[in-house]
Amino acid sequence: MSALTPELEIARFLRQLKWIAVILAAGWVVWALAPILTPFVLAALLGWLGDPLVDRLERRGRSRNTAVVLVFILMLLLLVLLLLVLVPLLERQVRTLVSSLPAYRDWFVQVALPWIEQRTGLELMVWLDPERLFTWVREHWQQAGGAAATLFGYLSRSGFAMVAWVANIVLLPILTFYFLRDWDLLVERVASLVPRDHVDTVARLARESNDVLGAFLRGQFLVMIALGVIYAAGLSLVGLKLGMLIGLVAGLISFIPYLGTATGVVLGLLAAVVQAQGLDLGLLLMVAGVFVAGQMLEGYVLTPRIVGDRIGLHPMAVIFAIMAGGQLFGFLGMLLALPVAAVANVLLRFAHERYRQSDLYTGEQVRIVLDTTPSAPPVPPTEQERQ
Structure with a gap:
């Protein structure tokens, strides 16, 4: 394989630098226009x-x-x-x-x-006294004014x-x-x-991305609805007064792995303690059992049958994508985090496939492998063959 000339190396580097600049500029535009891009x-x-x-x-x-x-x-x-x-x-x-x-x-x-x-050992009850609060505000009126502004x-x-x-x-x-x-x-x-030389490759990646996004968005939406119904119905059946509201909230945020369940468990147990005016062990166990049953149904029935395993996103990758999207682009970033992560996963699989076929992975020199397996002894010719 002939090495590239210095001029070609510089030209290739400049092309790569140009695309990096285009990507960074596009990211800045999305960040700047995030509030108005959400409905689009x-x-x-x-x-x-x-x-x-x-x-x-x-x-x-x-x-x-x-x-x-x-x-x-x-x-x-x-x-x-x-x-x-x-x-x-x-x-x-x-x-x-x-x-x-x-x-x-x-x-x-x-x-x-x-x-x-x-x-x-903290004194928290004293801060609920109105006179103490007014006294504190009078002593810190300047800071209070700044906080009010x-x-x-x-x-x-x-x-x-x-x-x-x-x-x-x-x-x-x-x-x-x-x-x-x-x-x-x-x-x-x-x-x-799309450049004509890359039409087939882009078409293949587009089909795979469409399949992944379709499997995720449609499947995850159905899983969210199913979990909301399961949690709401289960909590209502065990006698929790706010079970319908807590179940729906837990189902709607279940697109973030474990966040829906964790939120539902905390809110459900707190509501059960307040409703019973104490520790009603039976009600607490039934509330926890509803979420355990919901998680088992999601892990063994709903997600495998509805979403499938074509997405290939690890739960940690999902959490990181949502947090990173929200940090960078706000609500728009959280909205786009999982679709972008799913498409990026398709591109990473394609890059891995190309890497396994590249000279960097296989090496530029062709290796000659000798067959060292013992061969069978020659078979002596028969009498007819000798004649």
Whole structure:
């Protein structure tokens, strides 16, 4: 294999440097525009999920616009049905939570704080005295004023953020409709930009990424719904008053490995202690048993049958991807973390395959391996062969 000339080496390095600069610039743009990119990313995901059904309706003779309208109406009907089912349940659970707040307050003041004081030696009860609080504020009025200004600034920023969220919610169905209508056109335009020498490789990676993302997004969504139903029904059956609310919350955040279960266990045990006004061992064991059963169903039935093992993401990789995405790009990063990690896993498998075939792995010199296995002794010719 002939070595590259210094000029070619420099040219290749500059090309690589150019692509690195392009990637860094794209990352900076995403970071800067993260607040306004969120509805576009959500709409693109919904358009990607609905495009197969649109294509199926087109193959059955309907026009693209008609198929898009039918799928869009179906999405809206599913959303309305979900709201009609969940809103009354959540409303009753919220009313139960509000009516239970005095019991939680009494338990915190009369049980939790004295227990903490006995074991740590800290004086926490005195800070609940209003006169002491007013005295402390008068003594530290300057710091209190600065904290108040910071708090009002945060609330004003939160108000603007709330307005932005409302605008994003209004934009989401509009953007979803356009993504559904023009999805195939967008894919064709992106495919036309791929260098002709790499079309086959990019097409293969795109198919694998599409399979992985489809398996993950559709499967994980079904697993989240199933776990929410299992937890909510189980906690309600064992007699936990806030079981429906805690179960739904635990199911919805179960896309982060173990976080949904851990959150549900903590909230469920705390709710059981306050509800029983003490340690009701039977109720605590039943609450814990619901989450143990849910984890076993998820690990042995739901995830293997619905999601499958085509994703290949380790739980630590999932946790790292979500935390890194949230740290770098906020909510948009958390939204994109797992899809990006799944696609990156496909690219890493491809890079590993290319590495195993490269000269760096196999070596540039061809090795001659001698066959040292003993050969069988020659068979003497027969009488007919000698004649």
